[in-house]
Amino acid sequence: MNLRIKKIVLALFISSSILISVSCEKEFDTVIDVQKPSYQVVSVAPKDSVIFNVEDSSLVIKIEFTQSSLVNSVIAEIADPANKNFLNGNLTLFDNGKAENGDQTANDKLFSNKIFMKSNDLNGNYDVKFYVNENSGQSKLAAWSSFKYRNGQSNFSPIITDALVEPDTVVVTDTIAILTSLRVSDENGLNDIKEVYFIVYRPDGSTSGNKVFLFDDGNLLQNGDQTAGDGLYSRIISVNQTNAKGTYRFEFKAVDRGGLQSNIINYLVLIQ
Template identity: 35%
Template sequence: MQKTIAFFVLLIFLINACDNIPDSVVDPMEEELSASISVPAQLIYDGSDKELKVKASFSSSKNIKDTWFTVKYYDGSYNVASKVFMNDKGQDGDFLPDDNTYTGSINLTKEDPRGIYDVEIFLITDSDVIKKVSVSRVNFKNYEENIAPIISDLSAPDTIVVQSPKSIILLSLKASDQNGLPDIQSVYFTSTRPDGTSSGNKIYMNDAGKDGDYNAGDGIYSLIIEVTPSNQKGTYRFDFNAEDRSGAKSNLISHNIVLK
């Protein structure tokens, strides 16, 4: 009887021991990295392009496959660079090869609007995991004289005979800015109903190649609007305007559309 009990105790011990034996292949844990980031807090355009140099120094580069950074206006409305690769090869602005410091750069020019830009640094590990390393902000001071945008060449119907269930109106106009198209913050209109009332809300047009706009980035802003038989009949006034990133407003274009 004692031998039988001893046997079962030994068997239970062996089973538990086998449960604790690790697999023969275990994926190594990726090393946690610490990073020191160098991004200028301010750049000033004074007649020549300004280099935006970005550095990221890591505690180790053992598991780093690649690094890059992006630069965009803080509100996401303007993109300078979507993917600038950094290197640790002692070239293209990098001082020493294989010192765990990655470097990359781009130029900001007079065409880039003044204001705050976000610089985001990313890396991808050997196991193809993408990580955002940091976000820094750069104040770009462009001392080119600010000139208000100009709008022109409005395309809009004079009269619409409203059909059921709805009728489509395509509105488009040209916007230009001597400080460059990227300096245009928005193009919009407000409308006034036949009874003289208006919500005052700005309706934004786009130059993104959607919602009636044919070609993105060509300075032609467009929008499709819909009207139904329930809309008031009569004369609507549309007031078009544009605004740049410094708050300067364009000339005003007003246009009447009669709904029948």
């Protein structure tokens, strides 16, 4: 047993439980909040596909209200495809008629501001939440939208190597912890990796089709991952007496934010 596996086993004795969870990607559709008595949203933008333009990389974020709306100020919060704050803060929107803010007419209830996209920004869906500061002083979420960004760079498929299931032969007399791991690389950078997972096929060839996600988050206790961001994705799973005996096939894959899939690695695991 190598040093890495020893550390994992020690962590498992410390941890109170071994869990397998399946995460879901959040999806946002444009939602306009018309329930507030002091304002009514007419439209938000952008909400379509955006392609990087080397001559003008500006992108106008805007929200329009009815003329009767009572709005003091508006800020936007933008999350990138990795669900991180894209601007490391909030974007103030203006209704001042200044071109530098992407606003055409002052005091027309259309609040705007520009951001500047870069060729190395992540491909994928960006989520925008609009918060209104009402004349009463309250700040409320008014609407949100999403747009799909393409940075104009050639997209390369991720590559997976060094798949590991340890141990890969198990005599089950009690609940047994199994470490799974996989190394992932991508010419577009690790930030371009959307998901890394495996699907389990039972001894009879059947499968639920559920993805078991691996993580590169440095969470040793929960996922068995030692170092965040090093391209080695890991996950701890468990088997017990209820698992059917025989040879299981673990099918490993990775997918990038442009939807390109990696090569496939199949790993056989014997449960006795």
